[in-house]
Amino acid sequence: MNCAILSVGTELLFGNTLNTNENYLSQQLNMLGFNVLYHHTVGDNPLRLRESLEYLREKTDLIITTGGLGPTEDDLTKEVICDVYHNKLMLSNEILGSIKAHFENMPENNVKQAYVPEKGHILYNNQGTAPGFVIEDEGKIIISMPGPPREMKAMFNQSVIPYLKGLTDEQFYTKTLRFFGIGESKLEQELMPLIHGQKDPTLATYAQEGQCKLRITSKTNMDVVLDTVNKVKDLVGEFLYSEDDEELVDVVGRKLIEKGLTISSAESITCGMFVSTLGTVPGISKCLKESYVTYSNEAKMKLLGVKEDTLDKFTEVSHETALEMALGLYTATGSDICISVTGYAGPTGDVGKVFIGIKYLDYVDVKELHLPDRGRAWIRNKTVLTMLQMINKVI
Amino acid sequence: MNCAILSVGTELLFGNTLNTNENYLSQQLNMLGFNVLYHHTVGDNPLRLRESLEYLREKTDLIITTGGLGPTEDDLTKEVICDVYHNKLMLSNEILGSIKAHFENMPENNVKQAYVPEKGHILYNNQGTAPGFVIEDEGKIIISMPGPPREMKAMFNQSVIPYLKGLTDEQFYTKTLRFFGIGESKLEQELMPLIHGQKDPTLATYAQEGQCKLRITSKTNMDVVLDTVNKVKDLVGEFLYSEDDEELVDVVGRKLIEKGLTISSAESITCGMFVSTLGTVPGISKCLKESYVTYSNEAKMKLLGVKEDTLDKFTEVSHETALEMALGLYTATGSDICISVTGYAGPTGDVGKVFIGIKYLDYVDVKELHLPDRGRAWIRNKTVLTMLQMINKVI
Secondary structure (H helix, E strand, O other): OEEEEEEEOHHHHHOOOOOOHHHHHHHHHHHOOOEEEEEEEEOOOHHHHHHHHHHHHHHOOEEEEEOOOOOOOOOOHHHHHHHHOOOOEEEOHHHHHHHHOOOOOOOHHHHHHHEEEOOOEEEOOOOOOOOEEEEEEOOEEEEEEOOOHHHHHHHHHHHHHHHHHOOOOOOOEEEEEEEEOOOHHHHHHHOHHHHOOOOOOEEEEEEEOOEEEEEEEEOOOHHHHHHHHHHHHHHHHHHEEEOOOOOHHHHHHHHHHHHOOOEEEEEOOOOOHHHHHHOOOOOHHHOOOEEEEEOOHHHHHHHHOOOHHHHHHHOOOOHHHHHHHHHHHHHHHOOOEEEEEEEOOOOOOOOOEEEEEEEEOOEEEEEEEEOOOOOHHHHHHHHHHHHHHHHHHHO | OEEEEEEEOHHHHHOOOOOOHHHHHHHHHHHOOOEEEEEEEEOOOHHHHHHHHHHHHHHOOEEEEEOOOOOOOOOOHHHHHHHHOOOOEEEOHHHHHHHHOOOOOOOHHHHHHHEEEOOOEEEOOOOOOOOEEEEEEOOEEEEEEOOOHHHHHHHHHHHHHHHHHOOOOOOOEEEEEEEEOOOHHHHHHHHHHHHOOOOOOEEEEEEEOOEEEEEEEEOOOHHHHHHHHHHHHHHHHHHEEEOOOOOHHHHHHHHHHHHOOOEEEEEOOOOOHHHHHHOOOOOHHHOOOEEEEEOOHHHHHHHHOOOHHHHHHHOOOOHHHHHHHHHHHHHHHOOOEEEEEEEOOOOOOOOOEEEEEEEEOOEEEEEEEEOOOOOHHHHHHHHHHHHHHHHHHHO
């Protein structure tokens, strides 16, 4: 089925907001077997919205819109869609009740969000106040969702995917593998024997912040997918950390919880980003008793027992300091895994130079990184991923 | 001048590549005083590309395209544009020479890139092999650039900006204000007297993760914008934290650095996210000596001197515990600002209940939050923003 994604919002045309919705929806729709032919974006302008809807309605069978379902005066998506798809808006008391439950005192203009298309199928929003909807009209379908990515994604996963699956017989069998420590072009090069000329399953690589994904998709059955997974493992297994499209932090967090291990970190360069990332995993609190951010040398000495002599002789960004930090962290906390990090993220110092120390049972190691200077955020992110990968390897 | 951005590339429709070009170009064009009315994306498909060009050519005066200028068979943007804009392609020996200089042995299909529109104005590419071009035809303008962001941005800055500046006298005067602690609909409601019926400047509100933006734009002068800023302050000044579209963390970080204040945090629920967020600010390391993540009660007692009695009597998520954490943090670190946080982010406990303790000089306070359960990430994010806002208020 041919489809289009239509984003509504003047903030997108101003460049205030990066349109990640169309990217997310494109990935999802392609995986579900839909052909995405167009992305359109218009502002909060009824005329241009209507013209885009009419254009895309003629060219495709399915339009998915995001945005413009808010409570304010310029949120007009619903009204225009109803016009084009021969519907009227009516007040839903059920929706009104759930919106009211969001507020101590609901602002008057939120009532607007309780109006839904008369002949539409409502998509409930458990992350915000704007409901979405589906309208089927003269063989054409439109699905309308709110613009905030968190709300949109939750609605898409809970309600839209099951609906879309009912529209098509075609089924896709897919596995998404995740890698760390190998670049996308290198990954593609290594897998060339599998990628080239292969019709089923197909392989597609995706680059992500410091990581890579490989999606293996078959239209016939899961066996050929799993068979290809094994071939991929033979070629680049050392970089693989998930066969189920999991984030590295979730893999590590799950393992820590399952094994009942405790962990502490002493962070300098990453300033708590490692422990904060690990803290995103539900249930991790029982593994994470205490951790330190030790930016200053005084803190490294006081909390971790790093020797003044070591700092003087080797500086705070050194193999020796990272090692003493990890060992001192163990003395202070007794946690099963103690991981330390020190380095330069800019603006001063030898930017990109990072040392990570780790202690787990009898295993003690220090890893030295020389990262390219692609900015503070990039260096911090890459460092945290490397820390997670080191833990993933040892437990 | 009204304009449109047209991106060409099947990889965008597959969701393999996030379209950052349209966001970048939108920002730039708006700043230069152009009205961006449409974003369109089509794949490497001549028919749909032609139809989009014809649609946008009719609706706007200027189209900017990116992508589809490569050397491969499916790169057809140039051919289709020449058709729609009454041009022919001809070989440029100058361009051919510069492409050849990129290679030891130029692949034969790169010759394709040396063809440029006969009556076009060439845009040189010093980052890659594909030249761009401008065509003016019957009062309509098209600018075509390569898709890779690095090549596109260099070309845009070097050649397109000077060209665009020659096209328009119009200038925009704009201020973007940021708010915390007030929702978008509430903000709009409060500002209704200013928004309603106002033609110059115009006001637009935007919701962001837990925050709000207000953009004030005038086509006449900066004075009317600043005048409106003052009126906005009268109405909702208590929620305003930036008049220059800054992130809350950057406002707080800048103030801490300017005032030479030191800060420490003791985090439970946010698990280092506060200190990690503050750590994104360049130069903050001199303010941030040390901080703790104290998830366990043992850590709260050991590092912060929270009394066992307090934990037993009031539990770890209480006004009393947050207060003792902040005061104990001051004893341990002596930092100018000591901020503590404890609460429930799920999956267990009274999810959304959070206490934040703060000590700054003689000022000591504990704030109690009851956040809706919109997920672990949302609660953590909202908590960190609240902590930043509390600091912003006291320093």
